[in-house]
Amino acid sequence: MTRASTRSRPRTRSQPEPARLHSRTGDPIDTWLALLTTMLRMPQHKAAEIRDELEDHLRTRVRDQLVAGVDEETAVRRAIDEVGEAAAVAHRFRTAARTPVRRLFMHASILSISVAALGVSIAAFTSGSPSQPAVYEYADSTQVEGLRAVEITTDPNWTFEQFARHVGDIAGKPVYIHWRSLADVGIDREDADWTFDVDIQQASFDTVMRLLNERLDWDNAVGLRTFEGRLEFASRDYLDELTVKLVRYDVADVIEAVSANWNMDAETARDEIIDLIQEYVEMEAWQANGGALASLRPVGNHLFIQAPERFFPKIEWLLEQLQAGHEPQAAEPDAVGVNVKDPRLIFVSGLVSRPGSYALPQESGISLRQLLAYAGDVSGEASKIRVWRGEVGARAIVHDIDLDARRLPERPDDYALLPGDLVEVR
């Protein structure tokens, strides 16, 4: 039993205590500390350290007051009052543990504005095929060969070493455990009380790692890599530092794409790209956001990026998405001001004299040419006519006419429209 768990039960009454000035049971300081320990919800050894430190503070503070002639009850109450509510203190400690970055909050609030704006734009970019948005697949740990499709059943009583060996057996690889870095995230080899504490049957390796990291109450505490044929378990921070590399990207095409699609000058476009990377790829890690792990410097059309290896696939994915927007797949135009639920309507939008909705004649269909006759002249600026069909918001182009090649109305072919179709002239 560690000190922390012994002391987190201040109200035990079953054990007779030796006669003392104050019985340990009901000692307000112990009670406060027990409350704090519970509320910290941190790895045991971390919580024990915080608890011990605050106990030293409280007891020293009481002693100082006793020396000054204050009675003990008042001294204890005052010492506790000065520290404050256990819940509030625990919250501050948890915040401190989660935000190693001094100015993170400041940056987060400034940057959240640009995130919101860019988020919308990105959505517009990728909405070409509305049913299949571009999604970045997070794949970290399962990069390890031999662990991708396995099922693991865990034993909550495992030591960390037993877990690691089990994983090694499954992957058929020798295992190396970097204890020194793991101690920083609460996995202490010497702590006999440490158990795996994750109880799950036939789960993927990723799930097991996620549950372990959640239980350690640390963001991304434990990581894994293969190195020289070994599986190496270490803290995520440690692995990140080991795998930092410097990469140069030529982003001329991406800058061009972004400035064309968002109507920006090249410099603004470049800044947007940089912001986007530093927002969406491990925001806290970037020097610009107060972090230490990653840095980014633009030089002309190039970006020099120094970051842990696992950042790069995500960075490259973002760059690809931005560039893909250069030839934007068509976004479904709005059918403005019409009752989209009426099944008998056909919609016309864009460069015609009378855009809007048109009711289908009873019992008979209508062709594209007939509809355009109702909708009036197609503007000379129009270069395309498209017919969209399907559910609202998920329509697909079913007919696409390039007007530069064959001008209306000499166009020989015609196209039968269905109720709910949307004709876009652009």
Place this chain on the structure above:
Amino acid sequence: MPNAPTPKPDLELIILSVLDTPLYGYAISKAVKARSDGQMTLSAGVLYPALARLEKAKLIRARWEEVNSDRAEPGSRGRRRKWYELTDKGRKRLAQRIDAHRAFQRMMDAFIAGTSVEESK
């Protein structure tokens, strides 16, 4: 000026400054009080999480010391005390922060010097 807003104290600068010699938490709070002529009290509920953050940022490092507790029972372990000291990184950061603070102060003084408002009593 009882209601005038005072500038927010810079916790990091304060803590790093008093840690020019190794201290434990309670001693830090006393040092802060002493150096500010009793005008500044750093609540333990704020101080210790701040220390945890500085330690995590490797600006300060800690070591533990066993202390004899007045309340210790025979055979029981004594209390532990956590001492802090600046790391090299912390020393560098402190020097930077002092420079930055002085520069800021000079700038603000220059602004204030230009006002015609009387200093209130």
